[in-house]
Amino acid sequence: GAGVSQTPSNKVTEKGKYVELRCDPISGHTALYWYRQSLGQGPEFLIYFQGTGAADDSGLPNDRFFAVRPEGSVSTLKIQRTERGDSAVYLCASRVTSGVSDTQYFGPGTRLTVL
Amino acid sequence: AQSVAQPEDQVNVAEGNPLTVKCTYSVSGNPYLFWYVQYPNRGLQFLLKYITGDNLVKGSYGFEAEFNKSQTSFHLKKPSALVSDSALYFCAVRDRGGATNKLIFGTGTLLAVQP
Numbered sequence: 001g002a003g004v005s006q007t008p009s010n011k012v013t014e015k016g017k018y019v020e021l022r023c024d025p026i027s028g029h030t031a032l033y034w035y036r037q038s039l040g041q042g043p044e045f046l047i048y049f050q051g052t053g054a055a056d057d058s059g060l061p062n063d064r065f066f067a068v069r070p071e072g073s074v075s076t077l078k079i080q081r082t083e084r085g086d087s088a089v090y091l092c093a094s095r096v097t098s099g100v101s102d103t104q105y106f107g108p109g110t111r112l113t114v115l
Numbered sequence: 116a117q118s119v120a121q122p123e124d125q126v127n128v129a130e131g132n133p134l135t136v137k138c139t140y141s142v143s144g145n146p147y148l149f150w151y152v153q154y155p156n157r158g159l160q161f162l163l164k165y166i167t168g169d170n171l172v173k174g175s176y177g178f179e180a181e182f183n184k185s186q187t188s189f190h191l192k193k194p195s196a197l198v199s200d201s202a203l204y205f206c207a208v209r210d211r212g213g214a215t216n217k218l219i220f221g222t223g224t225l226l227a228v229q230p
Contacts, residue, residue: 004158033217042205042220043159056215091158095216104218106151106159 002026004107006092012113013082021077021110025094032075033093033104034067043091049075082114117142119189119206121221128196129229136191136224138206147209148189149218150180154202162204165189176200196228 005024013019025032030051035043045059049069057067064082069075079086089111093104119140128134140146147166151159163174170182180191191204203225207218 006158031216035218040222042207042222043218044220045210045215045217048215048217056213056217059217093159093218102216103149103161103164105161108156108158111156 004092004094004105006090006107006110008110009108010111010113012115014115015082015084017082017114019079019082019112021079021090021112023075023077023092023107025073025075025092026105029094029096029105030072031095031102031104032069033095034075034077035091035093037089037091037109039088046077046090079112082112084114087112087114117146117208117210117212117219119148119208119219119221121204121206121224123224124222125225125227127227127229130198131195134193134196134200134226134228136204136206136226138189138191138221140187140189140206140208142208142211144211146189147211148180148182149207149209150174150178150189150191151205151207151220152202153205153223159205162191196226198228198230201226201228 007022032049034046037043048056052072064080067077089109091109093106095102095104149164150162165172165182173179203223206221210217
């Protein structure tokens with residue numbers, strides 16, 4: 001079966017530009033997460049969706065970051081006025097929400113480079 | 116606050132020898148612990164998890180992990196290492212604060228298996 005997919009795999013942009021990163025979760029998974037992995041670090045939580053709503057956006061670093069999931073499936077992470085410090089790998093994960101022990105399955109990530 | 120620590124940035128082992136990648140945790144209450152592996156330019160792949168029950172958990176690719184409550188550890192092990200096991204390994208704990216169930220990751224351990 002298909003896993004979590006993310007597009008693009010790589011994105012190079014210039015400082016100040018706007019970018020969108022897409023995540024397509026595993027079919028039937030209602031929980032979706034975005035994480036950011038900086039060089040040499042473990043992934044850090046950004047935002048969590050349960051269905052269409054952002055249930056927890058406490059990890060978003062500032063108001064330049066925003067994410068949507070309008071139909072409860074595909075999600076888009078949007079970054080406005082990109083800065084060099086936004087360069088990182090952005091990971092998406094999905095999970096079946098039948099229990100607290102459920103596993104999160106990750107996509108391959110989008111490597112964002114801000115020049 | 117919940118956290119995990121991976122005290123070794125890198126572990127070197129010869130092919131065919133047993134390997135151990137260390138992880139210690141700090142949580143209030145019973146922990147839900149996970150191991151993921153990351154190959155170059157790829158996302159995180161789930162290896163195994165401890166929720167409850169037997170302290171020895173078996174996972175994918177011949178890996179296992181031992182939960183030790185008294186030492187607050189969850190070390191990853193494999194009896195006989197393969198060159199193809201060379202990758203970045205992350206330990207994670209599920210955040211128990213609220214309903215997000217986000218994962219809190221360690222900084223990762225690079226496993227290098229020499230032929």
